[in-house]
Amino acid sequence: MFNDRPFPVDAFPKIIRNAIYEVEQHTQAPQGLIAASVLGVISLACQNRIDVCRLNNLRSPVSLFLLTLAESGERKSTVDKLLMKPLYQLEENLFEKYTHDLTIWKNDEAIFNIEKKALMLKLKSDIQRNKDYFATNEKLKDLLQSPPKAPVRFKLIFNDATPAAIKDHLCGYWRSVGIMSDEAGAIFNGYTLNELPFINKMWDGATFSVERKSEPEKLIRNARLTLALMVQPDVFKGYLQRKGEAAKGIGFFARCLICQPDSTQGSRKISSPVVSSEHLPVFHQRLMEIVNDNITLDNKNDRLCLRFSLEAENRWIEFYNKVESDMGFFGSLSNCKDYASKVAENMARVASLLHYFNGNDGDIPLSAIEDAVKITTWYVNEYIHLFSKPNEFTLAITEGDELYWWIKNHCNRHVVPYITKNTILQYGPNKFRNRSKANELLNMLQSQNKILIGKRGKTTLIAIANLKPAI
Known part of the structure; x- marks a missing residue:
């Protein structure tokens, strides 16, 4: 790990912290890798329920973009399965329900079309024969006002998908998804990240126009997208060589929390065959409580806007000003101004996620801001080591x-x-x-x-x- 300090796991609330330690016990994977996975899961769960507000009218999503670089054998898949297990099960259940409901809808639609055709033929016949067609016309109106409703496809997780498929999904009823992968080689070498302006717009929570030659224009409004990818450094290095300049120039990397945690291979010895198993279920229970609320509540409901307490907002402003100063000519962030420009917002997002996932009511307190500062600062240090001195950094060094x-x-x-x-x-x-x-x-x-x-x-x-x- 090129960051001299370990990941500040203690900055997480107890429910999250205990889950990280328990996953570490089970897998002996790097803490930074586990923490990044946890942040991705929490972002996916919470992004459709809350936004974060600061400085009166400045409102933004809480979605996070996370890129974690880890060699093969770091147990990325094992960590992912442990943390995401109930979400994967929910995805299967939702797909089975959708498949069942889709069959019923197709049958109902077939019957609807037969009834519509019959009424239209009868209406045409009545008109041609100068018969009273009022009753037929009313029946047809009533029928057309209540066509069978297509079932909603609740899909939370995309893996290797084209931008077009993600756009089409976000044009529909369900507006909150995650691009998640524990082996993201296919994503970096495939099509998913081909349209980075679109991906950036989703981080911003902006409206995006979708145009097709044979279809009317559609708008993606107020959608939310989490990005949580784990990838091998060599794969990421190849992506940098092909598209790194464009990705950096367009601000994609600036929006991401990127890290390369220290490897634990060679030190994963079994000291005790007994590990705890009491904390992950508590984490999963809170996770699914939030996710199920997303699905059962009306998707068009306004998201709750979490605001900072007075002390928290003052601390956020102090942090923002410090970052701004460090972007100066002699500052520690002078070589990565693009990334620094997004740091304060990412910090606000992390603070709101910690506050909400922990089940706290009211405004975001100062303590959540302090914890978010520790986490965000760790990622800043990672970014500096990864990008500010390419001749000394893993992805470009000898x-x-x-x-x-x-x-x-x-x-x-x-x-x-x-x-x-x-x-x-x-x-x-x-x-x-x-x-x-x-x-x-x-x-x-x-x-x-x-x-x-x-x-x-x-x-x-x-x-x-x-x-x-x-x-």
């Missing part, structure tokens, strides 16, 4: 630098002054488990004075140069 960071993080995590070369070959990222490649990279790092290499018997020991252990 493999030697990547191995250097892995060794350093391993030593810091286990509080040891050195590691063995066999540790790299057995537990390091897959690309470094080839002995000849590992030797080549280690020799290069040694020549750059970044690491020290020594021998203890037949065992090769490696340490970060500035730690200077006795080996």
